[in-house]
Amino acid sequence: MGDVSEQIELCSLAAEFTEALARQQRLAERREAIVTRLHDEVERLRQGEMEAALDLVRHSLIRLHDQILRQAEHIDGPLGADELRALLTALADEAADTVARTGVERYVPRPGDAFDRTLQRPVDRVAAQSPEADRTVARVVAAGFVQGERVVRKADVVVCRWEPDAPPAASSPATPSSPADT
Structure with a gap:
């Protein structure tokens, strides 16, 4: 059973x-x-x-x-x-x-602003008139565009570089350089 x-x-x-x-x-x-x-x-x-x-x-x-x-x-x-x-x-x-x-805003740095590699791309350089102007924006070639903290496109800028032995910027034309030199 x-x-x-x-x-x-x-x-x-x-x-x-x-x-x-x-x-x-x-x-x-x-x-x-x-x-x-x-x-x-x-x-x-x-x-x-x-x-x-x-x-x-x-x-x-x-x-x-x-x-x-x-x-x-x-x-x-x-x-x-x-x-x-x-x-x-x-x-x-x-x-x-x-x-x-x-949602993307135009960014245009002003001449005299400090060069900022995160927002700007150097496309040329000119001799600075003083040491204080070293690594500042001489002029803007193309605006940049940002979306909040994100850089959509960097602004193309000409950067001032102080070279003590170079003639003053007012008497010398822009001298092309490699962007890596800025």
Whole structure:
């Protein structure tokens, strides 16, 4: 009789085990369905955010396009250098505004500011007029762009370098150098 009761007990344990496995399988399938649904939702959100960001850039570029065409309509003859400079500066400002709408700001160091390798890239150098002017910005060749603490593009600058034996900066033209020399 012991064998029959042991078999019944084993069958009962096997049935419980089978039911527990089936519950675990159903739970795993539900978890997988939830993970798949969440993944799909994240992808839809990501795509929506990407489209929103692209829409911002698209609308800004369309505005820039329209401004260029409006400016072109007002040209009725040859432009003088000052008029052309003002027109191109206005268009560059509009382009910088377009970039600013994406969270990236224009960075323009001032002449006399200390040279900062993290924000500026030396493209040339000139002789400084005094030791105090050593490693300062002589002029800006191209603006930089930053997004918070992140440098998107360094500003291209000409750097003053003090060389005691060199003629004063006012009488000597810019002398090309390697950016590593600054």
